Amino acid sequence: MPEEQPSRPPQHQTHEPGLETEMTPQPRSDDAHYRGSGKLAGKVTLITGGDSGIGRAVAIAFAKEGADVAVVYLEEHKDAEQTRELVQQQGRRCLLISGDVGDESFCQAAIKNTVEELGHLDILINNAGEQHPQENIQDITKDQLERTFRTNIFSFFYMTKAAAKHLPKGGAIVNTTSVTAYRGSPTLLDYSATKGAIVSFTRSLSKAFAERGIRVNAVAPGPIWTPLIPSTFPPERVASFGKDTTLGRPGEPEEVAPSYVFLASDDGSYFTGQVMHPNGGEIVNG
Numbered sequence: 001m002p003e004e005q006p007s008r009p010p011q012h013q014t015h016e017p018g019l020e021t022e023m024t025p026q027p028r029s030d031d032a033h034y035r036g037s038g039k040l041a042g043k044v045t046l047i048t049g050g051d052s053g054i055g056r057a058v059a060i061a062f063a064k065e066g067a068d069v070a071v072v073y074l075e076e077h078k079d080a081e082q083t084r085e086l087v088q089q090q091g092r093r094c095l096l097i098s099g100d101v102g103d104e105s106f107c108q109a110a111i112k113n114t115v116e117e118l119g120h121l122d123i124l125i126n127n128a129g130e131q132h133p134q135e136n137i138q139d140i141t142k143d144q145l146e147r148t149f150r151t152n153i154f155s156f157f158y159m160t161k162a163a164a165k166h167l168p169k170g171g172a173i174v175n176t177t178s179v180t181a182y183r184g185s186p187t188l189l190d191y192s193a194t195k196g197a198i199v200s201f202t203r204s205l206s207k208a209f210a211e212r213g214i215r216v217n218a219v220a221p222g223p224i225w226t227p228l229i230p231s232t233f234p235p236e237r238v239a240s241f242g243k244d245t246t247l248g249r250p251g252e253p254e255e256v257a258p259s260y261v262f263l264a265s266d267d268g269s270y271f272t273g274q275v276m277h278p279n280g281g282e283i284v285n286g
Contacts, residue, residue, distance in 0.1 A: 008225070008250075010235030017130050018227030020052035020079045027225045028252040029057040030086055036064030039265035044118045046070040046111065048101050048159060049128030051080035053226030054176065057253035058125060058260045059083055063090035065261055070095040070114040072128070079227075093118060101128045102150035107158035111166065121166040123264045126156040126198075127176040131191040131232050145190050152194035156201060169213035172264045175202050177275065179222045182284035195220075199275060206273030215272040217263040222279025223250040246281025 013022055020027060029052075045062050049055040050071035056079070059069045069087050071094060073080045080096050087094035095117050099106040115121050129152045134140050156175055167173070180188055181195035198218060206216040223229075223242035229250075230238050242250025259276040262268045277284055 008239055008241060010239045011230045012233075012235045012238065013227070013231040016132075016231045017074065017076075018052075018229075018231030019076055020056070020227050021082070023225075023227060023230060027053060028254045029053075029257075030060050031254040031257075034061060034064060034254070034258070036061075036066065036090075039065040039261060039267065040123070041066030043067040043122040044070070044114065044120050045123040045125060045264070046072060046114050046121060046159070046163070047125040047127055048072040048155060049176075050125070051076045051083050053228065054221065054224060054253045054256050055125070055127045056083045056086070057257040058127070059094070060086050060090070061254075061257040061261050062123075062264070063087040063092040063094070065265065066092070067123070068093040068118050070097060070110070070118060072097045072099070072101060072110050074098065074100060101155035101159065102147070104154075104158040107155060108162045111159065111162035115166055120168075121163055122168060122171050124159060124163045124167065124173045125176075125260060125264075126159055126173065128152075128155055129176065129191075129194075129228070131188055131228060133187040133232055134189070135187060137189055140190055148190040149194055152191065153197045153201065156198060160205065167212075167214050171214045172268075173205065173209075173214065173216045174260050174263045175216070175218040177202070177218045177220045179220055179277070179279045179282060179284060181220060183282070202275065203273045210272065215263075215268065217268065217271055217273065218275045219256065219259045219263070220275050220277050220279065220284070221251065221256050222277075222282055224256055225250045225252055242280065245279070249280070251278060251280055
């Protein structure tokens, strides 16, 4: 846990899903106190939305545990290069793949590229997501609705379909949902709907893949300091982001990453169809 929480001044980015390099302060993705113990030695993982935020922290933690990583991202090349450097500092390989996960043909190509370049695929982390706050449901356009669903849940289907034939017995899938799937959000109606869909997708897929020995779980973060925040919320909301949690602060990506390690490794061998809740103390049902 961070010993000191720096202030988060009002800020806004005009480009979504946002750049980690432009955030003040920088999110904490590499916990200096985290020591890997080979929990994912020899594994290959693909992480969507892995260039920054939670995805970056997961990539680093997995590398510390011995995994090679394929990072899928949209177009944030500078953030992605930094993530690759951080993974390589752990002595692991990192493949960068840029494109739109809402396009099924891209997802198929990303899986194929990962297997060809890194040799195999053991773990899939469906993490990419976007949000577009609106004060009124009337302001959610057809294009926004389709875009949010295409990125946030269609991509999970696309990546899973493409990865399924490569994942071995003992493989794992971890999906990123959100606390909003459980408590809702009046200004994130479409986003919350996709996150609820991810919970149901996770539970159903865990049953469908059980006979193959592939576990499927999810993580439902609360307010976490990632590029999605300054790129989608107004400056004044950014300044107060996460202060209404039980712990009185937003979480850092490095505080969420261990949940993914647990669910992807043998530590979580008796977990499937479950959701973990690193959310700063909010009690949810599920």
